[in-house]
Amino acid sequence: MLCQFSLAQAPNLTNWKIDTLPMGDLIYKANQSENDWLFVQSGDTWEIVNNPYSIQKGDSLPFSKKFIYKKFKLFKGKKIVKKTSDGYLIGFKNGEFDGSLYFMDLKRRGVYEIEKELTINNFFEFQSRIYAIEGLYFGKIIEIFKDNGFWKTQTVSNLYDIPKLIADHNNEKLIVGNQYIFKLGKDLKTIEILKSPFYWGMLYPSSILIDNEDLYLSMRKGVLKIKKFDTQPTYEWFTPK
Numbered sequence: 001m002l003c004q005f006s007l008a009q010a011p012n013l014t015n016w017k018i019d020t021l022p023m024g025d026l027i028y029k030a031n032q033s034e035n036d037w038l039f040v041q042s043g044d045t046w047e048i049v050n051n052p053y054s055i056q057k058g059d060s061l062p063f064s065k066k067f068i069y070k071k072f073k074l075f076k077g078k079k080i081v082k083k084t085s086d087g088y089l090i091g092f093k094n095g096e097f098d099g100s101l102y103f104m105d106l107k108r109r110g111v112y113e114i115e116k117e118l119t120i121n122n123f124f125e126f127q128s129r130i131y132a133i134e135g136l137y138f139g140k141i142i143e144i145f146k147d148n149g150f151w152k153t154q155t156v157s158n159l160y161d162i163p164k165l166i167a168d169h170n171n172e173k174l175i176v177g178n179q180y181i182f183k184l185g186k187d188l189k190t191i192e193i194l195k196s197p198f199y200w201g202m203l204y205p206s207s208i209l210i211d212n213e214d215l216y217l218s219m220r221k222g223v224l225k226i227k228k229f230d231t232q233p234t235y236e237w238f239t240p241k
Helices: 026-031 065-072
Strands: 016-019 037-042 045-050 056-058 078-083 087-093 099-105 111-116 120-126 129-135 139-147 150-159 165-169 172-176 180-184 190-195 207-211 214-218 223-227 234-240
Touching (some): 037 207, 078 120, 087 120, 099 150, 111 150, 120 165, 165 207, 172 207
Antiparallel strands (some): 016 234, 078 087, 087 099, 099 111, 120 129, 139 150, 165 172, 172 180, 180 190, 207 214
16 A cells, blocks of 8 residues: 555554653654554554564565566665556665666566656555655655656656655645645645644654544654644644553
């Protein structure tokens, strides 16, 4: 699931307590926490578990690790995968300064680089088209499309934050950056919904849940609840009891 969870449900906070927001010096202490949290569905409930970090996100590749390394020479890097009708879009992150977008043809097993110096943070579909949130220092939304048989990209919107997560909400998209939340409308224009009172990018947000007017973000150290996130946001910080 590439949109990082967005069902109309709240996480199970039974064993969690409201704590002080990690502002000021507290953000540095929270950054050193050994707990990185993630929302995981268990039956009808969303539980909060420690994040089992993986070097691959998105769809599965039907190829061996040896084959992938032989084709890309980049197997050690993190990758995010989006299956298409004719193959796989693969965003590689190989270190802090190295990222690229590739396409692997399903029938021919051929590989070509779509674009260099792209740090793909997530793929998503919107209005029957494929997009991605991208960025390392400056963020943007790109469309990925086929032209004369080859996949290409074009910029749809530039952002003044690095987009990390994306979720569905009321036939639009919510984009979570390091400190801001944006809304992507049907006209492909983005507007800022809110700016966080602390720089949650230091706590690596990992997943989103939306429950009517409230939004939950799992991250390092705790879970942030934003009440009435789209109109009059207020914040609550939860940590384990």
